[in-house]
Amino acid sequence: MNECAPDREARVRTQKLRWASRRALLELDLMFEQFWRQQPEIIDEELAQRLEELLALEDIDLWRLLSGQANALEPRMQEVVALIRNAMQSSTSNHTMGIMS
Numbered sequence: 265m266n267e268c269a270p271d272r273e274a275r276v277r278t279q280k281l282r283w284a285s286r287r288a289l290l291e292l293d294l295m296f297e298q299f300w301r302q303q304p305e306i307i308d309e310e311l312a313q314r315l316e317e318l319l320a321l322e323d324i325d326l327w328r329l330l331s332g333q334a335n336a337l338e339p340r341m342q343e344v345v346a347l348i349r350n351a352m353q354s355s356t357s358n359h360t361m362g363i364m365s
Contacts, residue, residue, distance in 0.1 A: 284319045299351040314344040
């Protein structure tokens, strides 16, 4: 079965982004782990580009953004930061619900 070139390119791009999201800071690793569980494939090219820009930051700067200690200056970056934060919050609330059940 032949796969379409755009589908293959999107999958390769997603794999590269997943690899780039592996960080030395455990807290970042955990945040991105939850993000990738909720968003296993990056389909949108614009989202991929914004995520690449975000992942180019140093760990401490990235942590400040994702933890809410700093704010993204550009609205387009605020959106991707919100996606990652929401994935973490969703995971935390799901985990808490499982404990309380």
